[in-house]
Amino acid sequence: MKWGKNYISDTQRLFRIPLHPGSLEATKLIMSRIPLREGFTICDIGCGVGITLNFFANHCNCQRFGVDISFKSLRRIRNHGARLLNASAENLPFRSGVFDLIIIESVLLHCNMKSVFSEVSRIAKPGGQIAINDSFLKQNRPKGVREFLAHVQELTRVPIIPPLTLDESSHALASTHCEIEFMTDTPQADSSSSIHRAYGKFIRWKYRIKASHNLSQYLENKIIIARKIIE
Ligand SMILES: C[S@@+](CC[C@H](N)C(=O)[O-])C[C@H]1O[C@@H](n2cnc3c(N)ncnc32)[C@H](O)[C@@H]1O
Numbered sequence: 452m453k454w455g456k457n458y459i460s461d462t463q464r465l466f467r468i469p470l471h472p473g474s475l476e477a478t479k480l481i482m483s484r485i486p487l488r489e490g491f492t493i494c495d496i497g498c499g500v501g502i503t504l505n506f507f508a509n510h511c512n513c514q515r516f517g518v519d520i521s522f523k524s525l526r527r528i529r530n531h532g533a534r535l536l537n538a539s540a541e542n543l544p545f546r547s548g549v550f551d552l553i554i555i556e557s558v559l560l561h562c563n564m565k566s567v568f569s570e571v572s573r574i575a576k577p578g579g580q581i582a583i584n585d586s587f588l589k590q591n592r593p594k595g596v597r598e599f600l601a602h603v604q605e606l607t608r609v610p611i612i613p614p615l616t617l618d619e620s621s622h623a624l625a626s627t628h629c630e631i632e633f634m635t636d637t638p639q640a641d642s643s644s645s646i647h648r649a650y651g652k653f654i655r656w657k658y659r660i661k662a663s664h665n666l667s668q669y670l671e672n673k674i675i676i677a678r679k680i681i682e
Contacts, residue, residue, distance in 0.1 A: 469502045471557030472672035473637040481582045487511035491551040496540045497558030501528030541566040545574045559585040564615050572627035575679040586670040588616045596669040629677040637672035
């Protein structure tokens, strides 16, 4: 199957809204838990067309980096001083221990989660934080999830890897010397907004996804904030 590496840029370009659970409300919740300081080094992994990166630019005077596997997405960033790298979350082109904050929003479904955790922990400073807003496999491991995700992959041509459960993710993070400081359900996005409705309609039309295909049957969206332990 030909991977639709640039799938997001093609859709996000049209709407320029965040493509993660809970939209910008979720990013704001993360930021309310993490006091940003002048000079912070921040990395957005799977930054897409840079909406979160630009949001950070408006809220603190920090050094911002964005990484995405899609070159086309990076080219579409209306960049306000962030450094952009075309690379995979599973093999990050940074030295160890350089970031105060690493943010990951709606990327893990496309990656090997354990590899990403190990990489983000490596590049975090001791005491640095990792903020994740993403989808996890429901704890009761609903039947048919693999078939369902394979079907979504087939429709969208986007690589989809069945994610870990929350428990498994917590263990994986702990094994990379990170401890979880905060965890909550991702807030619901304001679904009444016309742009979100239009986006949902567009995706269903583009990928011929029927209303009965319901990700929330299998996955739950959570915000996790973890800190790299100072040894
Ligand atoms: C659903 S979008 C989320 C984009 C952005 N984080 C946001 O919240 O709007 C997923 C993004 O992850 C990127 N991506 C997928 N697999 C990746 C990988 N292995 N490494 C880095 N980025 C990846 C895609 O190109 C896409 O931009």
